[in-house]
Amino acid sequence: MIAEKPLQICNASAGSGKTYTLVIEFLKLVLNEKKPDDYFSRICAMTFTNKAAIEMKDRIIKALNDLAYPIDKKQKKYQNEVSEKLNLSVTFIQEKAKKVLTQLLHQYEQFHILTIDKFNLRLIRSFARDLNLNSDFQTTTDDKEVLSEIIDELFSEIKNDSNDEWSTQALEYAKENLEHEEKWDFKARLKEVAEILVKESNFSLIEELKKMDFSQEKYKEIKKNIQQIKSLISNEATNLKKAFDDLNINENDLPGKSRTVNAFNKLLTNDLFFQTENRNFFTSNVFDTVTLNKKNSFPDLFITQFENFTTFYSTKINEYHNLNEFRKVYYLFTFLNRIAIELDLYKNKNHNVLISEFNKLIAELIQEEEAPYIYERIGNRYNHFLLDEFQDTSRLQWTNLIPLIHDSIANKNNNFIVGDPKQSIYRFKNGLAEQFISLPAIYNPENNKKTVELSKYFYLQGEKTELNDNYRSSNEIVSFNNYFFTFIKDNEPSLLKNFYEKIEQNVIQKQIKGVVYFHSEKLEKSKNKSIELSLTENENDINDMSFLLEWIDDCLKDGYKPGDICILGYTAIQCNTYANFLYEKGFEVVSADSLLIFKNPTVLLLLSYLKCIAYPHSKIELMVFAEKYLTLNGIFTYETWSKYCEVNSKKQTLFNSELFIKDYFNEEKNFYPSYTNLYHLIQHFYQITDLDELSNPYLHQFSDYVFQYEQNFSSHIRSLLEDFEKNKKKISLQIADNEEAIKVLTVHKSKGLEFPVVLIPSLHWEIMKSAKYLFHKTPYIYYSNLSARNKVWNHNKEEYETEFQKNFLDKINLMYVAFTRPKHRLYVRNVINTESINYLSHHVNNWFSNINHPNKNENLLLIGDRTTIQQEIKEKTNIFTPKNHKDRLWYPQLSFNDKQNIEEEELSEERHYGTLLHYLLSNTTKEQEIEKTIHFFQNNGMIETKFVSKLTLDLKTFFSQEICLNIFSEYKEIYRERKIICSDGTIIRPDLIVIKENELIIVDYKTGTKKKEHQEQILLYKKALNEMKFPKVKSFLYYTSSQEWLEM
Incomplete structure (x- = not known):
């Protein structure tokens, strides 16, 4: 018997029982008579999302429970299946499963099924000292918020000082935006662009960016070089035009006549510096007219000068545009460079780690380390790794796992990787399906020598298998998907060859009678354009979505419940259109992100x-x-x-x-x-x-x-x-999932789910958005809009073609995910009114027009017959609806003053203590009053005895601090929590206002951790009091837990 190789890779198409297979692999490891009952602690299973990790845990626990305590026929059948697959007796499996389950429930913290991000966080905490991180560092998931805070801080440093280079550059950038008819206030745009700093695919370019010189002198040098190139081109163009004029040839005697004359006249216009795709100033017709010289109109000397100009122009105009494109983003990069530096300072100061840099931190640290050292630091040694959804794993994530899996393979331990490149839809989150396609070899486009050797070892120790059976969908749906995606693969071979190599699936659910309804049509311009607009461009126009009601009505008539139906959309906004339309028609709708x-x-x-x-x-x-x-x-x-x-x-x-x-x-x-x-x-x-x-x-x-x-x-x-x-x-209506509610989801959210009926109202999905991309073309880095209209120069033409192909593949994969969600019925509508190749609908209609399926007529492909289904009768779920106790009677508005704050019973003890301290600070002016004030409130039952000593100490600390002594010295008036009505009618209530002879001081006490909102709030107070013309307004935040002052 040939031993199984230690690295098993499973290519699992949609509906092929991927999770079932993963559970079997886990059971194979733990239900081993030679392994201890707690062997599960030596297994690490990783997946893409928290939801998937929870689902896998549930499935494994349920599987162990079913094996240990089988009651019904289904559980006993499963017991026999596992017995056959593992080649173990039913009796042994049952007894072993009981022991493993008991151990697992008692040592649940050793049950290691988690996301890759959580695994990485454990590594980072273990290596905190090596990374110069505090042991109590915090992880930040909202990168945008951090970047926004840094940019706000940078803008506050801009001043009207010509000697300050930072301020000068900011002013120049603002002027440049005005010249290009963009908003001079570029803060919002900068916040949007700054997100490229935390995108994994840009990390190497950002490091290059940090090394570059972005001084004002450098900018002047670039502008000077651009002007020099421009002058050289203009001079050569002027010389050629003069040589042409000196020929004194009659227009009618020239080949091409006025066309040729006009081409030479343009040498003295701004057309000289317009972008042309082939980098040639003259069209091919004019070029041939001169160089072929069929009428002998041009002397040899002129032809030589003409050819020399064409070669010169092709080179120099490329230099000109490349340099000019870099000049356009120079100040933007200046800001990005500064933000990148400030981001590092921010993280060090606040002991923060951005979740987006987890993989980068670990990669820098452990790439040269051996696995035993890593295991020693994290306190666990894993013998086996099970990796799910591998097609969504990023390059750095896989790179960081390689040393650990290599160690496991070297010890002849089994490892299992499962994925499906056809379901790779998270490239925008750095997912790289090419890594899965390369397995068991390691993806290595750079041909790194160390990786080459590792790859050879992985290749020898691994093998890839296919799961070709579809347990989810009806024969009609599986057959349609086999046919349709094979047709696409054959028509787009270079694009889909590796991803869709194994597309054919076997039908298992032959007893299920299904339906595929696929309507694809190209509208004539005379037809009503609003049909497609209602699905894509204008989400408010829902007059032409009656077909949705027809589809739903057909399903309900055939015995399906509303809860069996799921509508899939491309974007949340599109889903919102469908959800609102159905909601207004009286249907209950469940949607995680659609009913905005x-x-x-x-x-x-x-x-x-x-x-x-x-x-x-x-x-x-x-x-x-x-x-x-x-x-x-x-x-x-x-x-x-x-x-x-x-x-x-x-x-x-x-x-x-x-x-x-x-x-x-x-x-x-x-x-x-x-x-x-x-x-x-x-x-x-x-x-x-x-x-x-x-x-x-x-x-x-x-x-x-x-x-x-x-x-x-x-x-x-x-x-x-x-x-x-x-x-x-992000704020949508939350309705409980129930059988009477139709589901509306984006395709991304539907991944991993299945539904009896799936409706797809539109495939008008944009392939390549008009977003800008960061890319490197020696010697410059560019941030450019890669689109069909802006791919004319060599610095981005190649990048555009590459990016378009990747985006096109992403949309085909997204369509595959959508088409493989249904169990019984699939309804698709593809109506287009554009020739643009930038929409998937255009390509789908072309494919649809060329397929020769026997069930297809002009615009409709219909497979299968509608049949009535028998549903199991379940007791209807009663959804609780609160009765309306709206106060038609008059009730007095109760005004709760400060006492309410310290009588809040539901606060945690820590928060309760902070509230007490906050209250006492608002009622005490000097250290001599502390004991008297605390005693008063203690006697009135407002302060518990257990807090007295700590409150006394913290108050004394507060009043002994130099800032505090300065605040309360020589004041004229003090106001505590005084209501102030601002000029706009807003009411504010600062904790403390101290009025002195020549200044006013605002203090706000905070009991929790630092938040941006605290700063915004006190700056609002400061602005209001400045408007009231108080002299020299100062503002402070005091954090009671850390006893820290911040002057704002």
């Missing part, structure tokens, strides 16, 4: 109202609110609107806000109320507009968002509006 609340008219009205409160003097905000309010209530007419619009003597239209408020809200103080917090303000809005929060889930979700924001951050209305604007595409 900012799309709801009542939420938009509420947001408009909050803007009116935030900007009470803005007539425009009130006018917008009035329009939304009248429209929502169905009373927006020309006559109604005209009532509130007055035309003055200058023929300007003015909105009569006073009359509008009087007509619909009685008086101004009812529309602009005083409020204690944002949540109360929103409840007031519901009352004055007669909206019922509990009957409108969108409003209820928004109220919950406001409540959570206020609890975690602040009650400042403008901050709330900014936060909502930033996160609005």
Whole structure:
């Protein structure tokens, strides 16, 4: 018997039982009579997401439980399957499974099934000292927030000083943006571009960027070189034009006549520096006219000069454009360079590690280390590795795992890697499916010598197998996918050869009768364009989605429940279109990210109202609110609107806000109320507009968002509006999954899932977005828009073609994932109205037009017949709906003062202590008052005895600090938590205001960890008091837990 090689690679197509196979591999290792019952602790299984890791844990525990305690026929059948696969008796498997399960549940922390990121985090913590990290370092998952904070800080350093190079460069960049008709305020663009700094595929380029000279002198040198090249080209062009004019040839005697003359005339125009794809100034026709000289119109000397110019121009214009393209991004790179440096300083100062740099940190550290040393540091020795979804693994992730797997292979331990390149859809997250295709050899395009030797060893020790059976889908769906994707592979051989080499699957579920409905059509220009717009460009136009209702109606008539149906979209916005359309038609809809609340008219009205409160003097905000309010209530007419619009003597239209408020809200103080917090303000809005929060889930979700924001951050209305604007595409309606609700998901979210029925309303998916890419072309680095319109120069033509092919493959893979989700029925609609090759729909229609399937007529491919299914009758799930106890009766508004803060019973002890300290700081002015104040509150039952000594010590520490002594010295007045109404109507309440002879000091006490919102809040206080014309306003934050002062 030939022994199994220690590195097993499994190519598992969709529906082929990948998870089942992984569980069997795990059982094979733990149900071994020679291994101890806790051998599971020597196995490390890694997957791509937390959800997948949890699912794998559940499947393994369930498998062990079914083997140990089989009750029904299904469990006993599984027991026999495992017995056969592992070549072990049922009795042994049952007894061993009981022992392993017991050990696993008692030593659950040794059950190592986790994401690669979590495994990497363990490595980083083990090597913290080697990485110069504090042992208590924090991981940061929101890279954008960190970058935004750094950029805000950099902009605050810009000053009006011509001697400061940083400020000068910022000003020059702003001027350059104005010259190119872009916004001079480039902060927002910079925040967007800065994300390339934390993208794994850019790490090597960013390191190169850090080494480059971005001084003002260097920029002047580049501009000078550009001008010199431009002058050289202009001089040569002028000489050639003069030589042509000196020939004095009659236009009618020239081949090409006026066309040839015009070509030479352009030598003295700006056309000389326009981009042309072949880098030649003259067209091929003009070139042939001169060089072939069929009419002997040109003397040999002129032809030689012409040919020399063409060669010279081709070289120099390429230099010119390459250098000029670099000049265009010079200041952008200057900023990126500075941000990259500041990012390193930020991480060191705050003891932070960005999750995006996990792989990079480990790669730098362990590449030269041996596996035993790594194991010694992390405190575990793994004998086996099981890697799931390998096609989504990044280059650095795999590189970091190679030493550990090499060690396992060397010890003749089994390792298992499973993946499917056809389901590689996370390239934008650095997934590299080529690595899986290369296995058992190691992907090594750079031909690294060390990797070459390792690769040979892996290749000898590994073997790849295929899972060709499909256990998920009906015969009709499997047959269609086999046929359709084989056809694509044959028509796109260079693109799909390696990825779709093993596309054919065997049908297992032959008893299931399925349906494939595939409609593909190219609209004539005369036809209604809104059909496709309703699915892609304009998510608000849903007049032509009646086909969705027809598909759903057919399925419901055939016995399917709404919960059996899943609609797949390309983007969250597209899914939102489908979800809202169905919701308005009376269907329940479940969607993780589709029912976006900012799309709801009542939420938009509420947001408009909050803007009116935030900007009470803005007539425009009130006018917008009035329009939304009248429209929502169905009373927006020309006559109604005209009532509130007055035309003055200058023929300007003015909105009569006073009359509008009087007509619909009685008086101004009812529309602009005083409020204690944002949540109360929103409840007031519901009352004055007669909206019922509990009957409108969108409003209820928004109220919950406001409540959570206020609890975690602040009650400042403008901050709330900014936060909502930033996160609005992440806040969606949450509805519990149930059999009566249709599911709406993006294709990415559907990966790994299956549904009885899948509906795909559109394949109009953009292949290559008009985004910019960072790439290197010696000697420069570029940040350029790679698109069909901008691939004309050698510095990005090749990159464009490569990137387009990769994106095209990504979209085909995404389509494969979508088409393999259904078990019974697949409905696809592909309607196009564009010839653009940048949309998948265009290519799909071309493929569809050329296939010769026997079940296809002109625009429709229909496989299988609709049949009625028998559903198992289950007890209907009752969804709890809260009864409306809206206060139609009047209840007094209870005002909870400071005492509420220290009587909050649900706070943790740490938070409770922080609240107590905060309260005492607000009621104590000097050290001599400490004991007296604490004694008073203790006697009144507001402070527990166990906190007294620590509170006393912390207060004494506070008042003994030099900053504190300076704040409380020689003051004229002190105000604690005094309400201040700002010019825009916003109410603020600083913890402490100290007024002195020539300055005013604001102090805000914070009990938690540092947050950006704390700084924003106190700077808002400072701005408000500056507007009140107080002299020399200073602001401080005091963190009670760390006893740290920050001056803002």
